[in-house]
Amino acid sequence: MNLKRKITNYGIAFLIILSLNFLLPRLMPGTPLTAIYGEEVLVQMTPEFKASLIKRFALDEPLYKQFIFYIFSLFRGDLGYSYYQSGSVFQIILAHLPWTFLLVGFSLILSTIGGIILGIESGWRRGKITDKAILTGMMTLSGFPSFFMGIMLLLFFAVNLGLFPLQGARTPYADIYGIWLVLDVVKHFILPLAALVLVEVSGCYLLTRNTMIMTLRKSFILTAKAKGLPDKKVRYRHAGRNSLLPVVTRTGIKLGTAVTGALFIEIIFSYPGVGNLIYSSLLMRDYPVLQGTLLMVAIFVLAANFFVDLIYKKLDPRVQNAY
Amino acid sequence: MLKIKDLRVSYGKLKVLKGVNLEIKEGECLGVIGESGTGKTTLALSIMRLVDEDSSASLEGEIFFQEKNLMEMDEEMIRKIRWNSISIVFQNKEDALNPVHTILDQVKEPIMENGGESKKEATEKAIHLLSQVGLASRCIKAYPHQLSEGEKQRSLLAMALANDPEVLILDEPVSSLDTTSKADMITKIKRLSRGYSVLVVTHDISTVAKLTDRVAVLYGGRIVELASTPLLLSNPRHPYTRGLLRSYPNMTTTKDLQGMKGRMQPVEKGCPFYPRCTQVVDVCKRKNPELQKIGERFLACHRGGILPFLKVKNLTKYFDSFRAVDSVCLTLYEGETLGLVGESGAGKTTLAKSIMGLFHSEGEIYLEGEKVGERDKKFYKTVQMIFQNPRESLSHRLNVLEAVREPLDIYKIGSFRQRSQKVEQTLTEVELPSDEEFLDRYPHHLSGGEIQRVVIARALVLDPKLLIADEPTSFLDASIQAKIVRLLLNLQEKRGLGLLFITHDIALARKVSDRLVVMLKGKIVEEGPTPQILSSPSHPYTRNLLRVAPTLT
Numbered sequence: 001m002n003l004k005r006k007i008t009n010y011g012i013a014f015l016i017i018l019s020l021n022f023l024l025p026r027l028m029p030g031t032p033l034t035a036i037y038g039e040e041v042l043v044q045m046t047p048e049f050k051a052s053l054i055k056r057f058a059l060d061e062p063l064y065k066q067f068i069f070y071i072f073s074l075f076r077g078d079l080g081y082s083y084y085q086s087g088s089v090f091q092i093i094l095a096h097l098p099w100t101f102l103l104v105g106f107s108l109i110l111s112t113i114g115g116i117i118l119g120i121e122s123g124w125r126r127g128k129i130t131d132k133a134i135l136t137g138m139m140t141l142s143g144f145p146s147f148f149m150g151i152m153l154l155l156f157f158a159v160n161l162g163l164f165p166l167q168g169a170r171t172p173y174a175d176i177y178g179i180w181l182v183l184d185v186v187k188h189f190i191l192p193l194a195a196l197v198l199v200e201v202s203g204c205y206l207l208t209r210n211t212m213i214m215t216l217r218k219s220f221i222l223t224a225k226a227k228g229l230p231d232k233k234v235r236y237r238h239a240g241r242n243s244l245l246p247v248v249t250r251t252g253i254k255l256g257t258a259v260t261g262a263l264f265i266e267i268i269f270s271y272p273g274v275g276n277l278i279y280s281s282l283l284m285r286d287y288p289v290l291q292g293t294l295l296m297v298a299i300f301v302l303a304a305n306f307f308v309d310l311i312y313k314k315l316d317p318r319v320q321n322a323y
Numbered sequence: 324m325l326k327i328k329d330l331r332v333s334y335g336k337l338k339v340l341k342g343v344n345l346e347i348k349e350g351e352c353l354g355v356i357g358e359s360g361t362g363k364t365t366l367a368l369s370i371m372r373l374v375d376e377d378s379s380a381s382l383e384g385e386i387f388f389q390e391k392n393l394m395e396m397d398e399e400m401i402r403k404i405r406w407n408s409i410s411i412v413f414q415n416k417e418d419a420l421n422p423v424h425t426i427l428d429q430v431k432e433p434i435m436e437n438g439g440e441s442k443k444e445a446t447e448k449a450i451h452l453l454s455q456v457g458l459a460s461r462c463i464k465a466y467p468h469q470l471s472e473g474e475k476q477r478s479l480l481a482m483a484l485a486n487d488p489e490v491l492i493l494d495e496p497v498s499s500l501d502t503t504s505k506a507d508m509i510t511k512i513k514r515l516s517r518g519y520s521v522l523v524v525t526h527d528i529s530t531v532a533k534l535t536d537r538v539a540v541l542y543g544g545r546i547v548e549l550a551s552t553p554l555l556l557s558n559p560r561h562p563y564t565r566g567l568l569r570s571y572p573n574m575t576t577t578k579d580l581q582g583m584k585g586r587m588q589p590v591e592k593g594c595p596f597y598p599r600c601t602q603v604v605d606v607c608k609r610k611n612p613e614l615q616k617i618g619e620r621f622l623a624c625h626r627g628g629i630l631p632f633l634k635v636k637n638l639t640k641y642f643d644s645f646r647a648v649d650s651v652c653l654t655l656y657e658g659e660t661l662g663l664v665g666e667s668g669a670g671k672t673t674l675a676k677s678i679m680g681l682f683h684s685e686g687e688i689y690l691e692g693e694k695v696g697e698r699d700k701k702f703y704k705t706v707q708m709i710f711q712n713p714r715e716s717l718s719h720r721l722n723v724l725e726a727v728r729e730p731l732d733i734y735k736i737g738s739f740r741q742r743s744q745k746v747e748q749t750l751t752e753v754e755l756p757s758d759e760e761f762l763d764r765y766p767h768h769l770s771g772g773e774i775q776r777v778v779i780a781r782a783l784v785l786d787p788k789l790l791i792a793d794e795p796t797s798f799l800d801a802s803i804q805a806k807i808v809r810l811l812l813n814l815q816e817k818r819g820l821g822l823l824f825i826t827h828d829i830a831l832a833r834k835v836s837d838r839l840v841v842m843l844k845g846k847i848v849e850e851g852p853t854p855q856i857l858s859s860p861s862h863p864y865t866r867n868l869l870r871v872a873p874t875l876t
Contacts, residue, residue, distance in 0.1 A: 127378070218417065218418045219413065219416065219417050219418050219419045220418045220419060220420055220421040220422070222368075222373060222413070223413055223419055223420070223421070223479075223482075224421070225373060225405075226371055226373055226405055226406065226410070226411050226413075227405065227406045227410075227432060227433040227436070227482075228402045228403065228404070228405035228406040228407060228433060228436065228437050228486075229402075229432065229433070229436055230402065230436070233436070237424075238421055241421075241423055241424075242421070242422070242423055315423065316422070316423055317422070317423060317466040317468070318422055318423075318466070318468045
C-alpha cells in the first residue's frame with residue numbers, strides 16, 4: 001500500500017511546487033514579462049522580440065491555458081530563455097549541474113562516512129582522551145563558516161604553497177584528454193572539496209556521537225557484550241547500526257539542498273557549479289535562470305526525501321509499520 | 324562449578340554488593356531472591372564481568388569458574404568465557420534484543436562468532452534451538468518488534484543456549500510475562516536447562532519454588548539466608564525472608580498479605596535489615612552478622628533468626644482429677660501468629676490462663692529463652708492478654724481513660740501528662756477517638772466493637788511483645804471482627820507483635836495464622852504451618868473441623 005500512497009503524496013507536493021513556480025511571476029505587479037525579465041530589459045527589446053516572447057509563454061491566453069502550456073514546455077525541457085546569457089535556461093543549468101554534483105556528491109559521501117566513523121569511535125570511547133581530542137577538534141571546525149575555511153585553504157595551499165590551482169574546475173584552453181583531463185579536474189576540485197568536507201563533517205560527527213551515546217545505554221548492547229562479541233562488532237553491528245537513523249535523515253536533507261549548498265565555496269573558488277550560477281544570476285537579476293534553479297532544487301529535495309524514506313525501511317524494520 | 328567469594332561491587336559511592344559468598348554446584352539450580360534494588364542483577368552481571376562496562380563500577384572479590392578466577396582474566400579471556408561457558412538470559416525489557424536484526428541473526432551470531440561453525444551449520448543450529456523453545460517458524464525470521472513478550476523471552480532463552488554453556492544465568496526470566504506464558508516458560512526452562520548449572524535471579528518467589536534446588540535471599544547487598552528451596556519457603560528463619568513470603572500473593576498461603584515496616588534504605592554499619600527488623604538488639608546496629616551454618620541452612624542474623632519467643636514445655640493443668648491441659652508443648656516465634664484452634668472445652672482458655680500465671684500449673688515456660696518462674700511485673704510488661712468477654716474484663720467503675728491508663732499507673736511509667744499522652748496515642752492506634760468526651764465514657768456507654776478496642780488498647784499500652792488473644796472477636800459482628808483482626812495484623816507488621824490467637828473458628832484462624840495448633844481434650848493433636856494443615860490434615864478431628872468450617876456454597 002505504502003509505495004502507491006507515497007508516490008501520490010510526492011506527486012501532489014510536486015504539483016504544488018510547479019503551480020507556485022508558475023504563479024509567482026504572474027502574481028507580481030505589472031505584466032508577467034516585466035516580472036520575468038525586468039524593466040530595463042524590456043526597454044531594450046524590439047517589438048518583434050517582445051511579441052515572440054509573449055507567444056512563447058502564451059501570455060495572451062487565459063491562465064489555465066498558460067498553465068497547461070507551461071507544463072508541456074516543462075516536459076519538453078523548456079525552462080525559459082535567459083536574455084543575459086542568450087541561451088535556454090535548461091541548457092545553462094545542465095552545464096553547471098555536473099560540477100556541483102561532482103563537488104557536493106563527493107563531499108557529502110566523504111563527510112558522512114567520515115562523520116559516522118569518527119562519531120561511532122568517539123562515542124564508544126566517551127570521556128576518554130581520544131574522544132575528547134576528536135570532540136574538541138570537531139567543535140573548532142564547526143565554528144568555521146564555509147567561506148572562511150575556503151579562503152584559508154586557498155591562501156595556504158594555492159597562494160602560499162602553490163600546490164593547487166587558484167580557481168576554476170579545469171585549466172582553461174588546455175588541450176588535454178583522457179587521464180590527464182581527469183587529473184586536471186581532480187587537482188582543481190581537491191581544495192573546494194576539502195573545505196566542504198571539513199565544514200560538513202562536524203555536523204554529522206556530532207549527531208552520530210550523540211546518538212551513539214544514547215544507543216550504548218540500550219540493553220541490547222549489554223546483550224551483545226554478554227554474547228562475547230568482539231568490541232568491533234558490538235560497536236558497528238549493534239551500536240553503530242542503531243545510531244544511523246538520524247544521520248540518514250540529516251544526510252537526506254543535505255542531499256536535497258546540495259545543489260545550493262556549496263554556494264560560498266563555489267564562488268570563492270570560482271567553481272562553475274550551480275551555486276556560482278545562482279550568484280551570477282542574482283547579480284544580473286536573471287530571473288528565468290533563478291526560477292529554473294529554484295524548480296530544480298525543489299525537485300531534488302523531493303527526490304532526496306523519497307530516497308531517504310526508502311533507505312529507512314532497510315535500516316530500521318520498525319519503520320515499515322510506523323505509518 | 325562456580326564459586327563466588329566475598330564479592331563487593333559499588334557504583335561510585337553506592338555500595339551494591341557487600342561481600343557475597345555463593346557456590347553453584349554442577350547441575351544444580353540455585354535461586355537468588357530479593358526485592359528490586361538489593362543487587363540481584365548486579366550479581367548476575369558481575370559473574371559475566373559485565374558490570375565493568377559501567378565506568379563508575381568497582382569490583383572486588385573472587386569468582387572462580389572451574390578453578391579459574393574470572394576476576395583476574397583480561398578482556399580477551401573473559402570474552403571467550405562469555406556465552407561459551409557462561410551465558411545469560413536477560414529479562415525481556417526495553418530492548419534486550421536488537422531491534423534492527425532478525426531473531427535468527429541474533430541467535431546465530433554467537434554461534435558463528437565463538438563456535439567456529441559455518442554459516443549453514445550455525446543457521447541450522449539456531450533454527451533448531453528456536454524450535455526447541457517453541458517459537459513458531461513464522462517468528463524465526465521476524466524482527467523483535469513483531470513478536471509478543473513471551474516469544475521474545477523464548478528467543479532470549481534460545482540465544483543463551485546457542486553455545487552450549489556450562490553455566491546458565493537467568494535474570495528475571497518470566498517477570499515480563501502474563502501468568503499463562505509464565506507457566507509455559509517455566510516448563511520450557513525446566514526442560515531445557517537440565518544438565519546446566521543454573522543461577523536464577525528473580526523477585527518472583529513462585530519461579531524460585533518451581534525451578535530451583537536451593538535458594539539464597541539477598542537483602543541490602545548481602546545474603547541473609549540460604550537453604551534448600553522447600554525448607555526456606557515452608558519455614559523461613561530470617562525475618563526478611565518471612566516478610567518477603569508474607570507479602571507475596573500466592574495460592575498456597577492463606578494468611579492476609581502483610582508487608583514489612585519501613586522501606587529499604589542503605590545501611591552504613593550493622594545488619595542491612597536492622598531498620599526494618601522488629602527484634603533488633605544493640606549489636607545489630609553495630610556489626611554486620613556473618614552468614615553461618617545453622618542446622619540445615621545458612622543464616623546471617625545476630626539473633627539466630629526469628630526468635631522462639633515463648634516456649635511451653637509439658638504444661639499440664641489438673642482441676643481436681645480432671646486433666647484440662649495435658650502435657651502441652653508449643654513454641655511461638657517473634658512477630659508470628661500462632662492460631663490455637665479447638666472446640667469449647669478443649670482447654671484453650673485454661674492453657675492461656677496457665678501461661679499468664681492465672682492458674683497454677685505444672686511444666687515449664689520459657690520467655691525469650693529464659694525460664695519463667697513467678698510471673699513478675701517484667702513478665703506482664705512483655706506478655707499481655709485479651710480476655711474472651713471484653714465487657715466483663717473491664718471494670719464498670721473506670722472510665723476509658725482510667726481503664727487504659729491503669730497499667731501505666733501500676734508500672735509507674737512516666738509523669739501523669741506522659742501517661743495521658745500515651746493513652747491517647749494508644750487509642751488512636753486502635754482507631755478509637757481520644758477526645759475528652761470519649762475518655763470520660765464508661766463501659767456501659769460503649770458498643771461491642773468499641774469496648775473490644777478499649778480492651779486491646781489496655782493490653783497494648785505497655786508495648787508488650789506478645790499478645791494472647793482469647794477469642795478476641797467472638798462477640799463481634801463480622802464487619803467489626805474484620806477490622807479488629809486487621810488491626811492486630813497491622814500491629815504485628817509494625818512492631819513484630821507475637822500473637823497467640825485462640826479461636827474455635829478455623830476459617831478465621833486460616834486468615835490470621837502463620838502456624839496452627841489444633842487442640843482436642845487438653846492435648847495438641849496437630850501442629851504445623853497453616854497451609855500444610857489446611858491442605859493435608861492428618862488428624863481426623865482436624866479433618867472434621869475443616870469439613871464443618873463455614874463456606875459460601
